[in-house]
Amino acid sequence: MEEKGATMATILDGKAHADRMLEEVRLQVEARLAKGLRAPALAVVLVGEDPASQVYVRNKGAACGRVGIRSLEFRLASDTPQAEVDGLIDRLNADPTVDGILVQLPLPKGLDAKRALHRISPAKDVDGFHPMNQGLLLEGLPGLRPCTPTACMSLLAHHGLALKGLRAVVLGRSEIVGKPMALMLLEQHATVTIAHSRTRDLPAVCREADLLVAAVGQPGLVEGSWVKPGAVVLDVGINRVVDLALGERIFAAEPRKLEVLRTKGAVLCGDVRFGEAMEVASAVTPVPGGVGPLTIAGLLLNTLTACEAQGR
Numbered sequence: 001m002e003e004k005g006a007t008m009a010t011i012l013d014g015k016a017h018a019d020r021m022l023e024e025v026r027l028q029v030e031a032r033l034a035k036g037l038r039a040p041a042l043a044v045v046l047v048g049e050d051p052a053s054q055v056y057v058r059n060k061g062a063a064c065g066r067v068g069i070r071s072l073e074f075r076l077a078s079d080t081p082q083a084e085v086d087g088l089i090d091r092l093n094a095d096p097t098v099d100g101i102l103v104q105l106p107l108p109k110g111l112d113a114k115r116a117l118h119r120i121s122p123a124k125d126v127d128g129f130h131p132m133n134q135g136l137l138l139e140g141l142p143g144l145r146p147c148t149p150t151a152c153m154s155l156l157a158h159h160g161l162a163l164k165g166l167r168a169v170v171l172g173r174s175e176i177v178g179k180p181m182a183l184m185l186l187e188q189h190a191t192v193t194i195a196h197s198r199t200r201d202l203p204a205v206c207r208e209a210d211l212l213v214a215a216v217g218q219p220g221l222v223e224g225s226w227v228k229p230g231a232v233v234l235d236v237g238i239n240r241v242v243d244l245a246l247g248e249r250i251f252a253a254e255p256r257k258l259e260v261l262r263t264k265g266a267v268l269c270g271d272v273r274f275g276e277a278m279e280v281a282s283a284v285t286p287v288p289g290g291v292g293p294l295t296i297a298g299l300l301l302n303t304l305t306a307c308e309a310q311g312r
């Protein structure tokens with residue numbers, strides 16, 4: 001491995017870029033306070049006890065604290081009826097001291113996530129999931145845009161990647177990442193392919209990509225041989241691997257990950273086999289420490305934007 005060091009890809013440090021984005025938000029919040037305006041306020045609604053969601057919500061609260069955004073948390077039991085969730089969203093929509101509303105996904109069984117998301121006022125929809133905001137994005141107009149792709153675009157801009165005419169492949173077609181990411185890349189004049197589980201010869205499609213964005217939630221799906229030499233790879237997946245046989249397969253080029261899996265019984269990884277991709281690509285985001293921290297930075301930027309756009 002050592003002798004290959006000179007040709008290894010650059011690690012795209014998402015955490016460092018998230019810190020830059022958060023510092024920008026912090027300065028803008030500070031400037032608001034200096035003008036006698038109030039701090040932006042974000043309301044997070046968490047229904048049920050999903051452990052991953054609890055971690056996300058805690059991280060969001062901590063990040064709000066760092067930049068001076070007021071964070072309000074509303075925790076509801078997993079058996080809360082839909083009418084009660086609707087009622088809370090209605091109250092938050094009407095509350096002039098709340099600028100942004102986020103309903104943490106997934107919602108417990110029996111609750112209709114789309115119905116909840118569609119009920120949030122588009123002006124307070126800091127996730128950018130409301131059809132009004134999705135429509136504005138489709139038309140290339142300003143609006144609140146989904147946090148993960150927004151932050152990925154910011155990372156690419158920071159690193160000066162010229163997107164015009166570039167071949168981009170987005171692996172995954174979710175409303176949270178895949179579809180909006182494809183639209184944002186298209187807006188910047190990339191030639192975009194959306195690939196997914198039904199795509200024929202997925203490896204060959206991925207190998208065409210100068211920019212490969214993986215967002216499918218399948219640990220280690222993208223092998224090194226799927227990556228075009230010199231490509232930039234953004235790995236949006238955050239997967240917890242516990243299966244040793246799977247780990248032995250996908251971490252062949254990452255002995256440290258395999259070691260963590262063996263000793264701790266679980267390890268986090270992306271959709272891309274990081275070690276293999278590092279030997280082929282020009283730049284790769286790691287997991288953790290890549291796209292994950294960027295999403296929260298995107299959310300807080302959206303909260304500030306929502307606050308200012310509502311004239312507060």
Ligand code: GUN
Pocket residue numbers: 102103104105106127147176
């Ligand atoms: N759960 C996982 N990702 C997200 C996200 O981006 N927004 C919300 N609201 N819930 C999520």
